[in-house]
Amino acid sequence: MTDFKIVQCEKNGISIIELKGFLDAHTAPELEDTFQKLIKNKKYKIIVNFRDLSYISSAGLGVFMAFIEEVRKNEGDIKLTNMTPKVFNVFDLLGFPILYEIYGNEEDAIAKFLKDGENKDSMTQEIE
Amino acid sequence: MQKSSKNKLKLRITSHTSNLMLVRDFIADAAKNFGFNEDDVNKIIMAVDEACTNIIKHAYECKPGLPIDITVDADDKKFSVIIKDKGKHFSPEQIKIPDMKEYLNQYKVGGLGIYLMKNLMDEIKYNIQPGVQNEVRLVKYLPQNH
Numbered sequence: 001m002t003d004f005k006i007v008q009c010e011k012n013g014i015s016i017i018e019l020k021g022f023l024d025a026h027t028a029p030e031l032e033d034t035f036q037k038l039i040k041n042k043k044y045k046i047i048v049n050f051r052d053l054s055y056i057s058s059a060g061l062g063v064f065m066a067f068i069e070e071v072r073k074n075e076g077d078i079k080l081t082n083m084t085p086k087v088f089n090v091f092d093l094l095g096f097p098i099l100y101e102i103y104g105n106e107e108d109a110i111a112k113f114l115k116d117g118e119n120k121d122s123m124t125q126e127i128e
Numbered sequence: 129m130q131k132s133s134k135n136k137l138k139l140r141i142t143s144h145t146s147n148l149m150l151v152r153d154f155i156a157d158a159a160k161n162f163g164f165n166e167d168d169v170n171k172i173i174m175a176v177d178e179a180c181t182n183i184i185k186h187a188y189e190c191k192p193g194l195p196i197d198i199t200v201d202a203d204d205k206k207f208s209v210i211i212k213d214k215g216k217h218f219s220p221e222q223i224k225i226p227d228m229k230e231y232l233n234q235y236k237v238g239g240l241g242i243y244l245m246k247n248l249m250d251e252i253k254y255n256i257q258p259g260v261q262n263e264v265r266l267v268k269y270l271p272q273n274h
Contacts, residue, residue: 003149022152025181026145055152057177058240069235086170093247094240095228 006034014045014113016106020052023060031060035067044076047109051082056090068099075120077101079109135202143184143194143213151180151198155209158200162207163270171248172209175266178241179211187215187262205270212263220254 004027005020015038023031038046048064064078071078081103083091091097103109139154141147155176159169180196188194194215201208226236226243245252251267 022149024145024148024177025184026148055173057148057174057181058244059181061240062237065235065237089167089170090174090244093244095232099232 004030006030008034011106012110012114014047014110015043016047016049018049018052022055023053024055024057025059028059028063031063032066035063039067039070042074044071044074045113046071046076046078047106047113048078048080049082049106050080050084050087053084053087056087061090061094061096064096064100077113077116079103079112081106081109137200137202139198141180141196141198142192143188143190143196143215144192145181145184147196148177148180152177154198155200158202159207162202164207164268168268172207172266172268175245175248176209176211178245179209179264179266182241183211183213183215183262186218187213189216207268207270209266210263211266212261214261217256217258217262220256 003021004023007018007020009016009018017031017034019031021027035046038044064080068078079101080091082105083102088102091100091102101109101112103112137154137158139151141150152173155173156169159172164172176198180198183196184190195213197212199210199212201210223242224239225246226239228243231239245266249266249268251265253265253267255263255265257263
């Protein structure tokens with residue numbers, strides 16, 4: 001039995017997804033469903049916490065590629081946090097750190113979302 | 129799991145992604161016992177997972193219950209994993225290794241398994257016998273100073 005779990009919560013209007021266990025071709029559809037539901041509900045600011053993720057294969061990585069474009073088109077982002085060195089090595093091998101913002105902890109990723117939001121607000125005011 | 133000879137270990141699974149965990153545990157034990165460090169053990173596990181995932185998705189087109197035979201042949205410093213299936217054949221020459229920069233820029237999806245296998249292992253060889261069986265051989269050597 002493959003051990004994989006997704007825990008979801010929301011902080012400051014940002015959706016936080018915690019991954020636990022093994023993310024492979026068997027469990028990737030579960031993460032895909034989670035992203036699909038978020039996008040359907042117009043939740044485009046997403047943080048994925050990898051602290052308890054023990055393993056990721058290309059099927060898991062593919063899920064992030066599948067949704068990043070749509071999320072960014074809607075002024076959101078998928079920010080990644082708390083990766084173990086083992087999981088980071090896989091992302092790094094594929095050059096993913098060029099495409100995704102990776103933070104040491106959730107707080108830094110939340111701060112970046114809030115900062116981006118403030119910048120956007122001040123730009124809108126200037127235009128007005 | 130069954131032992132067929134001193135240095136060979138065999139595992140047969142059926143084509144379902146729920147069996148990937150069994151494959152990873154089997155390879156982890158074999159690679160650790162052979163003497164690889166944790167980093168190399170993780171690389172071999174991942175490469176074999178990718179190979180089996182490709183068989184399930186592409187050779188067997190997600191049909192469950194079909195055989196995948198995995199043999200570990202550990203000899204001196206050479207650790208080989210031979211994976212055989214009886215699914216749809218393919219031409220190894222047609223396999224395209226993605227250019228990762230282009231891949232990421234264009235937000236592509238899929239095809240990463242081949243790139244990973246090539247980068248995680250020292251050698252990959254295919255032996256395709258159309259209508260008979262497909263075989264992929266993944267090889268990793270123990271470091272020289274081991």
